[in-house]
Amino acid sequence: QQPVQSPQAVILREGEDAVINCSSSKALYSVHWYRQKHGEAPVFLMILLKGGEQKGHDKISASFNEKKQQSSLYLTASQLSYSGTYFCGTEREDRGSTLGRLYFGRGTQLTVWP
Amino acid sequence: SAVISQKPSRDICQRGTSLTIQCQVDSQVTMMFWYRQQPGQSLTLIATANQGSEATYESGFVIDKFPISRPNLTFSTLTVSNLSPEDSSIYLCSVVALTKNIQYFGAGTRLSVL
Numbered sequence: 001q002q003p004v005q006s007p008q009a010v011i012l013r014e015g016e017d018a019v020i021n022c023s024s025s026k027a028l029y030s031v032h033w034y035r036q037k038h039g040e041a042p043v044f045l046m047i048l049l050k051g052g053e054q055k056g057h058d059k060i061s062a063s064f065n066e067k068k069q070q071s072s073l074y075l076t077a078s079q080l081s082y083s084g085t086y087f088c089g090t091e092r093e094d095r096g097s098t099l100g101r102l103y104f105g106r107g108t109q110l111t112v113w114p
Numbered sequence: 115s116a117v118i119s120q121k122p123s124r125d126i127c128q129r130g131t132s133l134t135i136q137c138q139v140d141s142q143v144t145m146m147f148w149y150r151q152q153p154g155q156s157l158t159l160i161a162t163a164n165q166g167s168e169a170t171y172e173s174g175f176v177i178d179k180f181p182i183s184r185p186n187l188t189f190s191t192l193t194v195s196n197l198s199p200e201d202s203s204i205y206l207c208s209v210v211a212l213t214k215n216i217q218y219f220g221a222g223t224r225l226s227v228l
Contacts, residue, residue, distance in 0.1 A: 032216075
């Protein structure tokens, strides 16, 4: 029931772009993206709801393909502050009224070098 | 966003003892959850903390080992009982705000069991 994230790790130079993918074998209600820096709490980036539009702010955006149960996070013109581990959390549609329960992928470690 | 206070931030415990972790949020929230994150790993959902009733546990987690209370809308506790070294991990609480379907995480409690 854990979504699959890829790639496991990405190394970038400042200004380069990256894409992180998240896929589930279960029908999803929403996908949540977080960034976690070492020793800190996960920080919410964005949520994509079933039937919603592609979201984005600043140079980070994401999409959700409901038919394929896949989501992608797009990081453009990366900055040093983007370094960290990115997790997708999936909210399954089959859990009915118990929405809010998130199942996380293994994470993608992103390192941005100057 | 909700401000979450989690205590203690870290603890070292002896095998066979128990540790109770507190989670306090500064505003009323709809849902509260408890997660475990082993070093360098993903987040695993332990249970949903239900106000005034028994928590809902995920597969692999049981009430005797992880008793949870939620006496009101802003406070919850997780107890990790009969500690063993395998319980060494980071435990995080999360909350879902009333107005948005966004889940925020506390800073976590780093538990080491000797």
